[in-house]
Amino acid sequence: MSVRSRFVVFVAVVLVTVAGVGVAGLVTEQGATERPTVDQQQFQPSAIDAPTVDRGGSITYDGDGESKTVVIDVAHSNDVSEEDLEPVVSALTASGHTVQYHESSEDFDSEPAARLNETLRGADALIVVEPGARYSAEEAAGVSAFADAGGRVLFAAGPDSGGVGGLLGLLGGSAPSDGEFASVTSPVGIAYDTGYLYNMEEYEDNFQSIYATPSSDSELTDGVDRVVFDSPTPVVADGQTLLTTLEGTEHSETREAGEYGVVARSGNAIAVGDPGFMSSQNYNRADNDVLLGNVLEFLVTGEKEAGVPEEPSTERDTAPQSGSSEPRVPGE
């Protein structure tokens, strides 16, 4: 065999070997490298409902033509900021009413009740938001006398009102609020619950942003379809429950479902379970502006007797006036 023929055999063997491996590779080819996609239906934007917040409207109300003085109590460690009350203050001021803050004395105040009564004697309405300090019996008696004399009172507090709320909150639970707030609300026939309300079925954009609807016809609910409260606390009054949460609303502590009263009236006092409904952030959600207009109209249309409350007596009587359902407003 010549060298030439041996070379031909060598090349032929190499070619056959390489070609064989190539053909084997093509025959046994296992497909392409994966190119994953995300097709999960629940991840597609079309499957997700973006919650919307119904905003709009402004606060409108009618007065009785008189300029009234509305006192905002900030002397009881009230957890209230400028933003919380700005819509109220602006709406009252724009209509010619006077807003006055009752502040705690910078010096040692030996007679806070006397100072409060003095302020209330010149006032037509009182707003108390999220007090953090207990009212003394004398102060509470003054507020009660003020309401009895035709002065209009708005109480607004959420589930964490009360002086020790923050500390107890750190321990993992809501603080009982009515221990502090009841000192002033109870004498006028109003009680705040503890805990907050939520609704897992029907809510605005969060389970705590819940709806409340009128439960009775009243000037205070006139024009209100539904309002939005942010984790309100239930309120009860010996008068009329004005707004209740939707069926299925649950209580954070008892976990019981039901319709809970969140706005109630007792005579000349009304109680709201969420002070945030009148804040800059929330006043124009849903029909909050309508409710707030009605509340302001209520506050500035009272007819308070002059000279009330009088100087505080030494008698300490803070018993709740439960059972008293007599309207306290003449002609109402």
Place this chain on the structure above:
Amino acid sequence: MSSTLATLRNLLGAVAKSYVTVVIVALLVGASMAPVVWGMTSSPDGTVAVIEVDSSLTESSAERITDDLREARQNDSIDAVVLEVDSPGGGVSASEELYLAAERTAEEMPVVTSVESTAASGAYYMIAPSDEIYVKPGSIVGSIGVRATYLDVPPTDQEITTGPDKNGGGTEDEYEAQVEMMRQAFVGTVTEHRGDELTLSETELSYAKVYTGVESVENGLADDVGDTEVAIGTAADEAGLEDYDVVEMESEPLSGLSLTIGGESGDRPDASAVHPQTFGQYGAVNTPTFLALWGSVDGERVVAATELERSVANETGGDRP
């Protein structure tokens, strides 16, 4: 000389033609091939890979786990995967990433989960597409929900910004809407994969409660009581393996973040131990972040939550009721 060579040639020819020689050569060849044939006939049918998920879910830990899952899909010798899970969840996006990787793997081979101590929130998100979920009676699963946390952001009136939300990223309402949308995706995922087994409605899931192993078997969040050995056996069965190997895939050298679950912070290491970015901590920069997590992160302030179980969050400074 030539006669000697001829004799030798004849002798070799006779030997070559001998049956004895043929048998000996055949035995030698057979013996050399025997180990290969033995290996082909007696080795396991396949391999079950065990992937450990034992930390909070951050982008860092998620990358390690998704790498392992990809390796399981691409390695022909791996026939099934067991997820050995002990995690309270973590970042929402990290949890979603792990869910996608787990489901992608489950489409190609059996994926069975063994819950060690905890598979809560984002960790449950990840294991939802498993073919089977095993728990121990004292395991904890559930917490189907999302929360947005907020770290101090400078108010825009202290600096010049190009828009009112440049610092905060949006209003509280908008954050609430965002966690709500994340909740829908999370709950939708759980019902998509566990809907046939679940006795809980979407609303009940959204309470974000945690359940013990026994409870979770009853309500359908888990399938049965079992440990990792049971999970491995089930994975092998589902892959059709009579005889199988078990390999533990490479584990992360560092353990996860230190999280305070239902207790005081104490002297635990900082939450930024491994991948603080997931918790909104980018060095000197802090950002709001979204967590699918059961437990709390040091310094966290919750601005919105989709779930009710917020007492732990409040413990670290939540300012809402």
